[in-house]
Amino acid sequence: MDKKTILIVEDDPTVRESLRLLLKKKGYTLHLASQGKEALQIFRQKAVDLVITDLVMPKMDGMELLQAVKDLKPETEAIVISAQGTIEKAVQAMRLGAFDFIQKPINPRVMSLVVERALEKQTLVLQNRDLRSQLEDKFHFKNIIGRSREMTRVFDLIRHIAPYDSSVLILGESGTGKELIANAIHYHGPRAKMPFIKISCASLSEGIIESELFGHEKGAFTGAFLSRKGRFEQAHHGTLFLDEVEDIPPSTQIKLLRVLQEGEFERVGGNRTIRVNIRILGASNRDLQDAVREGTFREDLYYRLNVVTIKLPPLRERRDDIPFLVSFFLEKYNRKYGMKVKGISHRAMSLLADYEWTGNVRELENTMESIMVIHHPDIIDLSHLPPEIRHFKTRPEVISVRIGTPLEEIEREVLLETLKATRGNKRKAAQLLGINVRTIHRKLEDLEE
Numbered sequence: 001m002d003k004k005t006i007l008i009v010e011d012d013p014t015v016r017e018s019l020r021l022l023l024k025k026k027g028y029t030l031h032l033a034s035q036g037k038e039a040l041q042i043f044r045q046k047a048v049d050l051v052i053t054d055l056v057m058p059k060m061d062g063m064e065l066l067q068a069v070k071d072l073k074p075e076t077e078a079i080v081i082s083a084q085g086t087i088e089k090a091v092q093a094m095r096l097g098a099f100d101f102i103q104k105p106i107n108p109r110v111m112s113l114v115v116e117r118a119l120e121k122q123t124l125v126l127q128n129r130d131l132r133s134q135l136e137d138k139f140h141f142k143n144i145i146g147r148s149r150e151m152t153r154v155f156d157l158i159r160h161i162a163p164y165d166s167s168v169l170i171l172g173e174s175g176t177g178k179e180l181i182a183n184a185i186h187y188h189g190p191r192a193k194m195p196f197i198k199i200s201c202a203s204l205s206e207g208i209i210e211s212e213l214f215g216h217e218k219g220a221f222t223g224a225f226l227s228r229k230g231r232f233e234q235a236h237h238g239t240l241f242l243d244e245v246e247d248i249p250p251s252t253q254i255k256l257l258r259v260l261q262e263g264e265f266e267r268v269g270g271n272r273t274i275r276v277n278i279r280i281l282g283a284s285n286r287d288l289q290d291a292v293r294e295g296t297f298r299e300d301l302y303y304r305l306n307v308v309t310i311k312l313p314p315l316r317e318r319r320d321d322i323p324f325l326v327s328f329f330l331e332k333y334n335r336k337y338g339m340k341v342k343g344i345s346h347r348a349m350s351l352l353a354d355y356e357w358t359g360n361v362r363e364l365e366n367t368m369e370s371i372m373v374i375h376h377p378d379i380i381d382l383s384h385l386p387p388e389i390r391h392f393k394t395r396p397e398v399i400s401v402r403i404g405t406p407l408e409e410i411e412r413e414v415l416l417e418t419l420k421a422t423r424g425n426k427r428k429a430a431q432l433l434g435i436n437v438r439t440i441h442r443k444l445e446d447l448e449e
């Protein structure tokens with residue numbers, strides 16, 4: 001831990017000196033002042049963790065100083081010392097946020113102990129605050145980018161369901177942000193301050209997954225030298241995120257169902273029934289209903305998990321989000337690597353927007369990071385893009401039509417598909433179809449009737 005800094009404020013030179021000697025031995029960085037005004041000046045300039053102040057001093061007294069210090073930097077700890085230790089003064093100092101009140105003559109052992117404890121508390125408070133702000137920062141919606149209609153709908157849904165304990169099933173292709181969404185649900189709900197525990201169910205064998213989920217007792221199997229809590233116990237009062245839930249083996253599914261229904265289970269090799277209060281979130285990158293149909297996933301479990309479904313659309317269905325994601329990642333990696341990449345050219349951006357992102361947001365993010373690390377460009381341009389993106393050609397779209405399809409239907413199909421291909425640009429679609437824009441408008445109106 002780095003060295004802590006203490007400001008000693010005392011008008012009596014003998015006391016000041018004895019405090020200095022005492023605390024110097026302990027290795028703290030010290031600043032000294034003989035009165036309040038001077039102390040405040042030092043306090044403003046130095047990073048002070050703890051203020052030890054006398055109460056009665058000319059001009060600005062200890063109480064006023066304490067108040068000013070707490071106003072300026074509330075996380076500073078303070079110890080007030082005084083010869084006239086009356087109860088009222090002590091109470092008043094504590095009310096202003098002092099850590100402790102010590103009477104003169106000062107007992108060095110008591111003083112060192114109180115200083116140590118005050119600094120310990122200060123460290124904890126700071127650590128906690130940092131941690132929380134990191135978390136909130138990381139999982140605030142503001143770090144889930146999406147302006148498209150599809151994503152806005154997802155955000156609305158999260159806001160609606162986060163406050164309740166209902167199970168949520170998050171579906172979407174790989175890299176669409178399922179884990180990000182699971183985090184957001186937890187950190188926007190009443191369980192936010194309780195644990196968020198994740199388990200990836202993919203490719204865990206039956207034996208392992210049960211001991212991971214439910215824990216085991218000592219001697220439950222060879223190698224189980226100690227008993228161990230499973231993820232369910234760890235997540236008590238919080239949220240358990242079952243990632244790749246379709247991979248849970250059938251025999252475990254039935255136990256999982258029991259936890260979801262009754263909130264209880266036994267550790268592997270144990271017979272004590274353990275009760276937990278947990279919110280369950282599940283994620284899968286395949287349609288679980290298929291798995292149900294194929295008989296690899298229990299239907300009753302599916303319905304238990306799937307009280308609410310959130311479907312994350314693949315990136316190719318929300319290309320509007322791509323520019324926002326690009327600028328978000330640009331900023332993210334500028335910050336991470338201390339770079340100053342200024343932006344991206346229109347041409348490069350338009351290739352990124354057209355590309356077939358099979359790995360979705362994860363692939364886009366990796367691409368951005370690697371471009372920045374490899375080229376460290378001033379502005380990202382075509383030459384910085386990886387070849388598969390540079391040479392990517394949007395496939396000519398094809399519609400197949402059965403022989404004998406009514407012409408009217410064919411026309412409608414061609415019209416709508418062309419509009420899709422031009423992303424709703426009617427002028428462009430008209431050009432491709434060799435008709436004028438007004439005709440397109442009219443045909444669309446006809447369709448709506």
Ligand SMILES: Nc1ncnc2c1ncn2[C@@H]1O[C@H](COP(=O)(O)OP(=O)(O)OP(=O)(O)O)[C@@H](O)[C@H]1O
Pocket residue numbers: 143144145146172173174175176177178179180181285325328361362365
């Ligand atoms: N909307 C988004 N805004 C910002 N970053 C995103 C967004 N969606 C995904 N990401 C980022 O993309 C990466 C992949 O996201 P995440 O791990 O949540 O996807 P996933 O759906 O769980 O993928 P998988 O199915 O492979 O487990 C992460 O680095 C995540 O931060």
Ligand SMILES: [Mg+2]
Pocket residue numbers: 178179243
């Ligand atoms: Mg995931």
